[in-house]
Amino acid sequence: MNTQIVHVNLGPRSYNIEIGSGNLGEAARLCQADQDGAHAIIITDANVDSLYTEPVAETLAEHGCEVGIMVVEAGESSKSSDVADELWETMLEDGADRKSVVVALGGGVVGDLAGFVAATFARGLPFVQIPTTLLAQVDSSVGGKVGINLPGAKNMVGAFWQPRAVLIDVDVLGTLPDREYRAGLAEVVKYGVIQDADFFAYLETNIEPINRRDAAVLAKIVQRCCRLKADVVEQDEREETGLRAILNYGHTFGHAFETATGYEQLLHGEGVAIGMMCAARLAQRMRRVDAAFTARQRDLLEAFDLPVAVPDVSHDDLLDLMYHDKKVDRGKLRFVLPTRLGQVEVVAGVSTNDILAAMDEEG
Amino acid sequence: MNTQIVHVNLGPRSYNIEIGSGNLGEAARLCQADQDGAHAIIITDANVDSLYTEPVAETLAEHGCEVGIMVVEAGESSKSSDVADELWETMLEDGADRKSVVVALGGGVVGDLAGFVAATFARGLPFVQIPTTLLAQVDSSVGGKVGINLPGAKNMVGAFWQPRAVLIDVDVLGTLPDREYRAGLAEVVKYGVIQDADFFAYLETNIEPINRRDAAVLAKIVQRCCRLKADVVEQDEREETGLRAILNYGHTFGHAFETATGYEQLLHGEGVAIGMMCAARLAQRMRRVDAAFTARQRDLLEAFDLPVAVPDVSHDDLLDLMYHDKKVDRGKLRFVLPTRLGQVEVVAGVSTNDILAAMDEEG
DSSP states (O other), X not given: OOOEEEEEOOGGGOEEEEEESSOGGGHHHHTTTTSTTOEEEEEEEHHHIIIIIHHHXXXXXXXXXXXXXXXXXXXXXXSSHHHHHHHHHXXXXXXXOTTOEXXXXXXXXXXXXXXXXXXXXXXXXXXXXXXXXXXXXXXXXXXXXXXXXXXXXEEEEEEEOOOSEEEEEGGGGGGXXXXXXXXXXXXXXXXXXXXXXXXXXXXXXXXXXXXXXXHHHHHHHHHHHHHHHHHHHHHOTTSOSSGGGXXXXXXXXXXXXXXXXXXXXXXXXXXXXXXXXXXXXXXHHTTSSOHHHHHHHHHHHHHTTOOOSOOSSOHHHHHHHHHTSTTSBTTBOEEEEEEETTEEEEEEOOOHHHHHHHTSTTO | OOOEEEEEOOGGGOEEEEEESSOGGGXXXXXXXXXXXXXXXXXXEHHHIIIIIHHHHHHHHHTTOEEEEEEEOSSGGGSSHXXXXXXXXXHHHTTOOTTOEEEEXXXXXXXXXXXXXXXXXXXXXXXEEEEXXXXXXIIITSSOEEEEEETTEEEEEEEEOOOSEEEEEGGGGGGSOHHHHHHHXXXXXXXXXXXXXHHHHHHHXXXXXXXXXXXXXXXXXXXXXXXXXXXXXXXXXXXXXXXXXXXXXXXXXXXXXXXXXXXXXXXXXXXXXXXXXXXXHHHHHTXXXXXXXXXXXXXXXXXXXXXXXXXXXXXXXXXXXXXXXXXXXXXXXXXXXXXXXXXXXXXXXXXXXXXXXXXXXTO
């Protein structure tokens, strides 16, 4: 399979996303490991470390690069100021300087954390993303959002810090637990709904190869999602024009579900899948889409074995959580709602009644 | 006295520095306090709080702005990840969002800390600097460097984050302790040496009004220093071309003196004053300037009652510290050395012998 390139055009901060199969060895070139005095710091988590640190570290070392490896605990709890602080101090001890490259090897947690550390150490180091989950490959590794959580507030501290390059090897998805793989597919479906009806149809006709993680199909899917996300990020790098908000389709509901269930019951993608169903029902209630749209979205999510049922939590509590999301601009709750397959709008002034009704299965 | 404006031209990140006397009330306009839902967070230290928080907070509140006040301990120890973490959490509790403005009211420590918190909270909030020390007015409030310290490494974590505006009231210098005021003058002299011989001569002919802190003379001095620093920052915003390094004249020696004396014996400006003398003697040894240059610089520093004698620490230890400064690119120590009054160059390959000799009074 040939490597596919998605170029993210952000002027002086432009970079390439390279997507292939068995291409982890390209890390050396992307980290400029051959340069005199090259130094790379691989930040990864305990799960990924045992699988993929060795091949990446070896290829860097073979090209003459000095390599440091920092392993954090797997899971969202590593996206904390305490862990960032530990990484900063370890990097200092390891002699990291302005020419060191940070390599984020892992899923979204590692990418966000390592990216934040890269953005802030010595006022900013170059970093290379090597996302190892489907979610990170199609979403969090593109666009430069990095950050850590505060107690009770995800991603509250961070930066916009673009990577120097993103290296995606779809082969690594082979070791991903089933549930995590499927959670990533929720974001894949999202791109079809919000930006690309043809891509949605492609997914519908490729359910079987997707479910068995066919490398060629995966590379195509990842490439398309990265391109779609890059199209948005290129027009609204710092979330200023409002366009980037469309990527949050399903997320207002989804975040509330994740929070209400203590981030333990649902994976992010699962929350988004259920949130997309609520958003679709909300749009249907508001006569923006018809029942066929909602059914088609549900069928595809279910074909990927994704949950679509709202968790068993008081809907009033969920509503309350939505109003306290950090994206809510001083009390004005907005929803990303479909107008047709492949197109969404940001809608304000939705009635509380409609929001509550959309969380009922019957919509 | 009329307000003087220094425009810092950084494309989309351009901003004005407004310099005046008794102009703290302008904070309301610069923070856009009149805007619907305006919210400002004043970050200050315990010393400045008792003097200047009230007038600033009042003018903001009078214009309808909601105001939060966060007071940290005075001193370098507040530039820590722990304090940053506390500020992030307090801001979250106070309902800060992407439209909140951070106001850094204080000296360099407050500006660096509050700027870092502003740069990272919600991936970046606008911030307004109101520097209250001479050092901060002529140096740290210009140029967008923000950050915190790691144990044993100053400014190791941070960002380039430009303020929306800088508001300078030279009247606040009236309450500055004598030693701190004089330490700020070291950086003022520095600008004359590195960039502007006429300005150096102006200082020489205005020693008396400077020493009694004449407001009109101070406004002129601060305006000139901000313009000179802005000229450098506009050409090398992110310290990439090397030009910005000229601002570190005297700092390689100075940092070593500060570190060797545990940051207790010397104020930053005092370390810089002594460092400038070492740099001048080093340049003289290398036949870049003559003895008259060194004497003229010494006379001006002494006229401002600044220390010029190297602290009583092993020179070998000092040399060692210089080689471990974070600005030292993989072992290559560089010095900013004068070629004539108003011009400096960055020089590599200086012999250890010459460095050691420059630390002897006789040079």
